[in-house]
Amino acid sequence: MILVLDTSAAVEIVLQRDSAPRLAKLVRDADWVIAPMLFISEVNNVFWKYQKFVDYPYPDCERDIEQAIGLPDQYINEIELYREAFKLGCTLDHPIYDMFYVVLARRNSARLLTLDKKLSIVAHKAGVE
Numbered sequence: 001m002i003l004v005l006d007t008s009a010a011v012e013i014v015l016q017r018d019s020a021p022r023l024a025k026l027v028r029d030a031d032w033v034i035a036p037m038l039f040i041s042e043v044n045n046v047f048w049k050y051q052k053f054v055d056y057p058y059p060d061c062e063r064d065i066e067q068a069i070g071l072p073d074q075y076i077n078e079i080e081l082y083r084e085a086f087k088l089g090c091t092l093d094h095p096i097y098d099m100f101y102v103v104l105a106r107r108n109s110a111r112l113l114t115l116d117k118k119l120s121i122v123a124h125k126a127g128v129e
Helices: 007-014 020-029 038-053 058-069 082-092 096-107 117-125
Strands: 002-005 032-036 074-076 111-113
Touching: 002 020, 002 096, 007 020, 007 038, 007 058, 020 111, 032 038, 032 096, 038 058, 038 096, 082 096, 096 111, 096 117, 111 117
Parallel strands: 002 032, 002 111, 032 074
Antiparallel strands: none
16 A cells, blocks of 8 residues: 655654544555655654644654655656645645645555545545545
8 A cells, every 4th residue: 555644643643642443554555655755844843833832842843854755755846736736725625835735646546644624525525545
């Protein structure tokens, strides 16, 4: 199974929250885990918010960022995805940054691993599990 990992699922795994064991197993069992390069920026931004707004310790943020960005086997440059992501976002009326994950999953007949309910709905509309 090919898996596209989004930031919400990766953060859940790294922070070992309630659904982390199930999500981590899916990542471990996948044949190939991929993400758009955007994933790295999003993960950094999540932990910046934790550090800034909930006083999550800076060294823990650094450690968790490293763990999260280490989860995918490969990163795909958005230059390969942007046209299709833009068109799909306009068609489905959804932010383009999320469409990079959907397009990547659709192009690779992959499953999208996300905890984002809106993204999950949009992905299903685009034919992505």
